[in-house]
Each structure stands twice: as C-alpha cells, then as structure tokens.
Amino acid sequence: MKIRLKTIIILSAVLIALLLVFLIASETIVMDAFHTVEVQSAQKDTNRALSVLTADINQLDAVAEDWASRGSIDDFIAHTNKSGLLAALDDRTLDHLKFNYILFYNASGELIAGKGYDIEKMQETPVPASLSTLPLAPAVFSTMQSQENGLIGIIGDPQDPILLAVQPVYGSDSSTTPVGYILMARYLDAAEILRLENLVQLQLEIHRYDDPALPGDYKTAMASFQNGTAPFVQIQKNDAIVINAPVSVAVLDNENIGTYALIRDINGSPLLILRLTIPRDIYAEGKSTTIYFFAFLVTLGISFGVIILLLLDESVISRLLNVSSRVNSIGAARDFSARVPMTGTDEIAQLATDVNSMLAELEMSQQHLKTRLDEREKSYRLFFNSITEPVLVWQFSDQEGYGELIEMNDAAAKILGYSRAELSVMKMVNFLAVGGETDQDSVIKQLVSYGKVQFEGSYRTKQGKVIPVEVIAHIFDQYGEKAVLIITHDITERKDIERLKMEAFRQIEKNMQQFAILNDQLRNPLQGIMGIADIMENAYKERLFRLATMINEIVNKLDRGYIESEKIHEFLRKYYGFGKK
Numbered sequence: 001m002k003i004r005l006k007t008i009i010i011l012s013a014v015l016i017a018l019l020l021v022f023l024i025a026s027e028t029i030v031m032d033a034f035h036t037v038e039v040q041s042a043q044k045d046t047n048r049a050l051s052v053l054t055a056d057i058n059q060l061d062a063v064a065e066d067w068a069s070r071g072s073i074d075d076f077i078a079h080t081n082k083s084g085l086l087a088a089l090d091d092r093t094l095d096h097l098k099f100n101y102i103l104f105y106n107a108s109g110e111l112i113a114g115k116g117y118d119i120e121k122m123q124e125t126p127v128p129a130s131l132s133t134l135p136l137a138p139a140v141f142s143t144m145q146s147q148e149n150g151l152i153g154i155i156g157d158p159q160d161p162i163l164l165a166v167q168p169v170y171g172s173d174s175s176t177t178p179v180g181y182i183l184m185a186r187y188l189d190a191a192e193i194l195r196l197e198n199l200v201q202l203q204l205e206i207h208r209y210d211d212p213a214l215p216g217d218y219k220t221a222m223a224s225f226q227n228g229t230a231p232f233v234q235i236q237k238n239d240a241i242v243i244n245a246p247v248s249v250a251v252l253d254n255e256n257i258g259t260y261a262l263i264r265d266i267n268g269s270p271l272l273i274l275r276l277t278i279p280r281d282i283y284a285e286g287k288s289t290t291i292y293f294f295a296f297l298v299t300l301g302i303s304f305g306v307i308i309l310l311l312l313d314e315s316v317i318s319r320l321l322n323v324s325s326r327v328n329s330i331g332a333a334r335d336f337s338a339r340v341p342m343t344g345t346d347e348i349a350q351l352a353t354d355v356n357s358m359l360a361e362l363e364m365s366q367q368h369l370k371t372r373l374d375e376r377e378k379s380y381r382l383f384f385n386s387i388t389e390p391v392l393v394w395q396f397s398d399q400e401g402y403g404e405l406i407e408m409n410d411a412a413a414k415i416l417g418y419s420r421a422e423l424s425v426m427k428m429v430n431f432l433a434v435g436g437e438t439d440q441d442s443v444i445k446q447l448v449s450y451g452k453v454q455f456e457g458s459y460r461t462k463q464g465k466v467i468p469v470e471v472i473a474h475i476f477d478q479y480g481e482k483a484v485l486i487i488t489h490d491i492t493e494r495k496d497i498e499r500l501k502m503e504a505f506r507q508i509e510k511n512m513q514q515f516a517i518l519n520d521q522l523r524n525p526l527q528g529i530m531g532i533a534d535i536m537e538n539a540y541k542e543r544l545f546r547l548a549t550m551i552n553e554i555v556n557k558l559d560r561g562y563i564e565s566e567k568i569h570e571f572l573r574k575y576y577g578f579g580k581k
Contacts, residue, residue, distance in 0.1 A: 034286030153266030
C-alpha cells in the first residue's frame, strides 16, 4: 500500500473517529440535555393545562362563594318558603354562567333545592343521584364543617366527570356553624375538554382511571404514579389554591412526547388521567442543530484533512516518494554509482544522505564482487574448457524434455563441429542419438524419475560422421529452473577393441573346431597302422609301435587341449556373448 493512500486512510480514520465521538457525545450529552429541557417544557405545559382546568373549578368556587355570602341564600336555606329564589333561578342564569347544576343543601348535607341544566340542549335536566346528597366522604365533610373555606374538586358520574365547588352558608347571627351549603357544578364533557384543548393549544385527552379499555401507554404511566390521597385541588386558609396532580412524561414517538397527570376526586381517590400530546419541537430543533453542526464539522474536518494532506504531500510524502522512486530506479538498473538528490536539512534529507552512503558502499561492494566474479568466471571457463570430454548443459522440463542449450565446452564444439550459436537453435536429438535397445522416451522417463541416467549413444557431427559415445546425464537446479548436465565419452577405441576381440574369438573358435576334426582324422588311421604293425614280423614293428605311441600321445594332448578350450569357450559365451544366437 502506498504511503499517500496510507496517509489518506489514517486521516479519514481519525476524522471518522472524531465524528463518531461527536455523535456519541451529542447523543449521550447534548441530546440528553435537549431531552431534559423538553421534559421540563412538557411539565410546564402540563401544569398550564392543569391550571386551566383549575381555573374552571375556581370559577365555580368564586360564584358559589359570592352566592353563599348573600343574605337571601341564608333565608332561602333557613326558611321553608323558597319560591322566590327558585323563581329567580331560571335557565338563563345557568346558561349565562355555563353551569350544569346549582344546588342547595342543609347543614346535614341533604339536598333541599336546586336546578339542573343541559347546556348543549338548552333545557332543564334532573339532578343526578350522585348529587342527591353532598358527594363528600364523611371525613372530608367533617373537615369542611370545621373550617370556613369551602371545597373544590372533581367527582365521578356515570355520564361525565363533574367539576364542582361547595361553599358553606352561614346564618345572619354570625354563627360559626353553617346552616347549609351551596354547590355549583359543571360537566367535564367533550365540549369542555375541547375548550380546554383550545386554551392550551395542545392535544388533550382525558380517560377514566378505571376504564377497562385504557390504552397501554396510560397503564404504563399509572405504574409510575406514587400512592397518595390528596385531592386534585385544595383551598388553603389564605384562599390559595394548591394543585396535587402527579405527572409522568414518556416519549410517544420521534415526533411527539406525552405527559400524563393523575387527577384524584374531591375525596382523594384516583379518578382521571389527563394526557397531553406535545410536539417534540425542542428535541427536533436540538437534533436539527446537531445535524447541522455535524455537517459543519464534517465539512471542516474534510477541509482541514485536505489541507493537512496537501501540506504533508508537499513537505513529506512527495519527497519520500521521490526518494523511493529514485531508489527503485537505481535498484532496477543495478547502477549503484547513481545517487539520490537531496533537498533541505530535515530527516528526509538525512534519509537521502544515508541512502547515498549505502549506495556508495554497494558500489564498492559491486566492483569488488564483479572483480571476483570475473576471476571466478575465468576460472570456471578454464576448468570447464579444460575438460577433455564433451560437456553440454541444456534446459529441461518434465513435460517437454530437453529445451535450449545453455552452455557447452570447447571439447564438445571440437568433436561436433558446431559453434555454440548453431547448437542453440538445434534440438539435441538432431546430433545425439540413443543406441541399442533404449529409445529417447525411455531415457527421458528414467531421467525424470531418478534424476540421472547412463546410456550408450552416438554423435552425428556437422560433417556427418557418427561417433559412438557413452552418455551420463544428471538433472540439477540452475537458479530455480531445471537443467540437465550431459557428459559424453568417446568410445570409438573401445568399440574397435571389442570388434577385434570378437574377430579373434571367432578365429579361435574356428581353430578349435579344426583341431577337433584333425584329431578324428589322425586317430582313425593311427589305429589301423597299429593293427597292421601288430601282425608284422620284421624289424619295423617296434619302430612303428613307438612312432604310433608318440602320435597317440600328441593326439591325447590335443584332446585335453580341446577339453580345456571348451571351458574357455564357455567363459567367452558367458562374459563376452561369444557364440550366442
């Protein structure tokens, strides 16, 4: 891998690592901070929605408190004649106030009078059973009797939850014991929820706490609410209103966040769960800002990377590449007398100086080595050409056999009559033939299998003369390539001697056969002469016997010689092939 590419990869890896660190940091720190701000903003929006709902309840309480302070209400509750006030409490009053109920109770909390009104249908409606008595738990009712402040809150109803305010009514005798109670109420129905939604400008939903079809996210939020008995709103002694509504925040999706508020009824029991669906504008803005900043960092990083790369390329990389290129060209040309150009005084210039010093040493070593190689070449040539036997070196492969001529000594050139240039374009089979029963293929197979082979063949010289030779071939490795060394020995003289021996042996065989015939030709007449001499009775008898005996001894010697010659004949047949067919 080239150094310029390595530098690009390293710079890219560092930039990517920094960007990854930024992304991780932005997700774990920056985006968490935006999420925290988002949650705080969502809680504020939820408190604002709860405040709007509380303001509706507070409106009921303000009207109830105003009515409770009127003397006519005291007279109305304390006396049995109620026709005058009830006549004044008509539908227009409730429609103007946007109240559903205005009810009056005695000191015991029993309903004594009142009026119900359906705002949507604009008609009177009966009082529901849930308001037939004050919808207060005994402990809550007892607490309200002991204090001058009234009670505000929400109660459940089969139709819809009811917002209500209860104010005690005191008598004209300044007694601290209320003579009765006035209740003003309004349904928290779909129209009221839509009005609240328009006021807070957020999607608002309200579900009953005990709704069996409650969505899953509501149930998840319920698990995070802590147990408590404080009602949704309470009036303090200084007329301050306290809101008690646990809030839980959860991310709905990438675009919205949900806040859940638990609303307890006037007696402190869980009644409703209010959910606000709030767009994640803060988080989206934070994410968008992070993306823009990330894009800015990418652009800035690429710009700085390119600038750094250009500076490195100009001051370091290009100079290193020039040194490398120059060293490679020197190495390829094997010209150690060349030098690397130097510029500057930094480490790269020092590197070039060191390279030049190394080249100077290599040049000296090369000259020394060349001198030694020349000497060795001369010695090798002298030794190679001093060999009196022809020596040939050929390329060799297991598949194709003999290739091109590599080297030959002077003896080979002399005996063959060819120059090295002429032999280099010839096949070896054109001038070296395999003799006897061995063929060229079997020689090559044996050479491949065993790495060496010995056989008898014959040279065909340039002049056409055939010279019998004994061939010894041996495979060796020459610079990673196979080659075969072929040494031949001229066996012309040996072949002539063998020929003469064979002629002599044949003559001996012929003489031996003639001796055998001569023995037979001498022995038979001799027997006849000895038979005639035996019947003679003259002076020549003894002389004939003596001469016949001498001739017989000579014939016996010839027989023994023939027997000995048979042993010689057997030896010749065994070791020289003489007499074989």
